[in-house]
Amino acid sequence: TMRADILGVKVDRESMAETVLKIRKAVEEQRPIQVVTANPELIYATGRDVRLKQLINSAEVVTPDGVGVVWAAKRLGHPVAERVTGIDLIEALFPIAAEQAWGVFFLGSQPGVAEKAAEKVAEKHPGFRWQAAHGYFSREEEPALLEQIREFKPDLLLIGLGAPRQEFWMFSHLDLNTVSIGVGGSFDALAG
Numbered sequence: 001t002m003r004a005d006i007l008g009v010k011v012d013r014e015s016m017a018e019t020v021l022k023i024r025k026a027v028e029e030q031r032p033i034q035v036v037t038a039n040p041e042l043i044y045a046t047g048r049d050v051r052l053k054q055l056i057n058s059a060e061v062v063t064p065d066g067v068g069v070v071w072a073a074k075r076l077g078h079p080v081a082e083r084v085t086g087i088d089l090i091e092a093l094f095p096i097a098a099e100q101a102w103g104v105f106f107l108g109s110q111p112g113v114a115e116k117a118a119e120k121v122a123e124k125h126p127g128f129r130w131q132a133a134h135g136y137f138s139r140e141e142e143p144a145l146l147e148q149i150r151e152f153k154p155d156l157l158l159i160g161l162g163a164p165r166q167e168f169w170m171f172s173h174l175d176l177n178t179v180s181i182g183v184g185g186s187f188d189a190l191a192g
C-alpha cells in the first residue's frame with residue numbers, strides 16, 4: 001500500500017496487527033529493520049532538517065503515532081488504519097517476545113528506569129531474555145554500550161532516547177544489525 005505523505009514524511013497505513021506481524025517477520029528472518037513511531041513533534045522537526053526526513057523515509061516501518069497524524073493522513077486523502085504508538089506497539093510485541101524467547105534490549109531513560117520497565121514486563125510476560133541501559137551515556141561511554149548490545153545480540157532493540165535523538169542514534173548504528181524501534185518515553189510509562 002502507498003504510504004501517507006505528511007509534510008514529506010511517508011507514514012505507513014497499516015493497522016497495529018499488520019505492523020506487529022511485519023516486525024515479527026523481520027525478527028524471525030533476522031532482517032535488521034528500523035521502526036520509527038512518527039509523532040507530530042518528530043514530523044514537525046523534519047521541516048527544519050532534511051536529513052532527518054530522509055532517515056525517517058528510509059525506515060522500513062514508519063507508524064502514525066498520534067491522533068494528529070491520523071487526522072492529517074485522512075485530510076490528505078491517504079487515511080491510515082489506526083494510530084500506532086510506540087508504547088502500544090511494544091506492548092503488543094512483548095507476548096510474542098516471551099513466547100519466542102527473544103532477546104530484548106531496553107536502551108534509554110534515566111538510570112534504573114529501563115531495568116525497572118524490563119523487570120515489570122518480564123514479570124507479566126516471562127520467557128524473553130533482556131538487558132537494559134540508561135540513555136544518558138557520554139561519547140566516551142558509548143563504545144562500551146555498543147559492545148554490550150553487540151554481545152547480547154538482541155532480537156529487538158528498543159530505543160527510548162526521545163525524538164529525534166533516538167532516530168539519529170538508530171541510523172548511526174545500523175551495524176548493530178537488529179530490529180530497532182524508537183520508543184520515546186515508553187520505559188517511563190512501563191516502569192511507573
Ligand code: UDP
Pocket residue numbers: 041108109110134135136160161162163165183184185186187188
Ligand atoms: N532520554 C534519554 N537520553 C537523553 C534524553 C532523553 O534517555 O539524552 C529519555 C528520557 O529520559 C525519556 C525519553 O528519552 O525517557 C524521552 O521521552 P519524551 O516523552 O520526552 O520523548 P518522546 O516520547 O516525545 O519522544
